[in-house]
Structure formats: structure tokens, C-alpha cells
Amino acid sequence: MTTYINVNNPEEVNLFRKHNIIRINSFKNVNITEKTIVLCDIDETILTFYPHDWLSIYNTNLKNFEPQVAYEKTNAEWSDIVSNNKPVMTDRNGFYDMIRRINQTGSLLLFVTARHFVYKDLAFKHFKDIGIEGYKYLIHFCNNKSKGDYIIKNIKTRGYKKIVFIDDLTENLVDVKTKLPFSCCYSFKFTPYIDEIIDIKL
Ligand SMILES: [Mg+2]
Numbered sequence: 001m002t003t004y005i006n007v008n009n010p011e012e013v014n015l016f017r018k019h020n021i022i023r024i025n026s027f028k029n030v031n032i033t034e035k036t037i038v039l040c041d042i043d044e045t046i047l048t049f050y051p052h053d054w055l056s057i058y059n060t061n062l063k064n065f066e067p068q069v070a071y072e073k074t075n076a077e078w079s080d081i082v083s084n085n086k087p088v089m090t091d092r093n094g095f096y097d098m099i100r101r102i103n104q105t106g107s108l109l110l111f112v113t114a115r116h117f118v119y120k121d122l123a124f125k126h127f128k129d130i131g132i133e134g135y136k137y138l139i140h141f142c143n144n145k146s147k148g149d150y151i152i153k154n155i156k157t158r159g160y161k162k163i164v165f166i167d168d169l170t171e172n173l174v175d176v177k178t179k180l181p182f183s184c185c186y187s188f189k190f191t192p193y194i195d196e197i198i199d200i201k202l
């Protein structure tokens with residue numbers, strides 16, 4: 001089982017400092033230089049089922065259940081939400097701004113999601129829902145395993161000068177930064193959730 005760090009936990013701030021993780025709320029703030037490989041998360045990063053998100057549901061369940069039960073209960077609820085709702089894009093303007101800079105610099109975009117490959121068609125549908133269906137073949141499915149390990153084993157980064165990793169979950173960011181120390185890691189927070197973290201100064 002995975003443990004998640006609450007955004008209100010000051011421990012997260014220390015982790016961000018320690019691992020040099022940059023907090024952003026727009027893809028416009030992702031620095032892309034010549035030959036960058038951009039590895040971008042999907043849920044709560046490119047798209048969201050706002051006001052539902054996995055971490056909030058988990059934190060609510062944690063108040064009433066043991067962590068393992070809360071985790072399983074959250075996954076069941078989450079599965080229901082993503083199967084029966086259409087997502088919205090978190091930052092459409094920022095996304096296309098980033099795409100433009102990726103194209104201008106000979107860079108490459110790939111999506112790296114924790115989602116399981118068996119739900120590929122659902123992920124494709126979600127990309128269609130938000131109007132970016134053309135990007136669906138760029139998705140890598142990590143099957144809930146470590147993203148850092150997945151990237152090292154499955155993604156050819158050779159030939160690229162810089163690795164950028166964008167995710168909303170601190171544990172993924174710390175994992176990737178630890179295993180790929182030269183990567184630039186960005187913590188993406190969808191704007192409506194910013195209120196939760198507004199008093200944290202980095
Ligand atoms: Mg995510």
C-alpha cells in the first residue's frame with residue numbers, strides 16, 4: 001500500500017525544499033529548453049474530475065477507516081467517479097503554451113500515469129472528452145508501480161538534454177527525483193485546490 005502526504009502537512013514543504021521540487025499551477029511555468037523530454041501525469045495534472053479527486057476522498061476516508069480499508073474504499077469510489085463522469089482540463093491555455101514550446105525546441109511530451117493498462121480505453125475516452133484525443137498514444141501506464149522505476153525501465157531518455165517530470169502527488173515527485181536526480185520536478189496544483197496550500201511559503 002502507498003502512503004500519501006496531505007497537502008496541509010508541513011512535512012511536504014520540507015520535502016519540496018530537500019528535493020528541489022518546484023510548485024506550479026500552470027504549464028506556462030514549466031521551463032522547456034532545447035531537447036527536453038517532458039513526462040506529465042494525467043489525473044489532477046492534465047485533467048480533473050473536480051470537485052472529486054482521489055487524495056481528498058482518501059483523506060476523508062482516513063478519518064473513519066484504517067489506512068488499508070480507506071485505500072480500498074477510495075479506489076472503489078474513484079473507479080465509480082471516473083467511469084461515470086467526464087473530466088475537465090485543468091489548464092488548457094497553459095497546456096497549449098507548453099505544447100508550442102515543446103515543438104519549438106525539438107522536445108518530446110509523454111504522459112506517465114499510475115493508471116492500469118487494462119483501463120486504456122477509459123483513458124482514451126477521457127482524452128477525447130477534454131479534446132486532446134490526438135495525444136492518446138503518448139500515454140504510458142505504470143500500473144500503480146513506482147513512476148521512477150517505470151521511467152528508467154521503459155522510457156528512452158537518451159538524446160534528450162533535460163528531463164522534466166510533472167505530477168500532483170508529492171510521493172511520485174520524490175520518487176522520480178530520487179531515482180532520476182538530474183530531472184526537473186514540478187508539483188502541479190490545479191487552481192481550485194490552491195486555497196488549501198496558500199499559506200505555505202517555499
Ligand atoms: Mg495525478
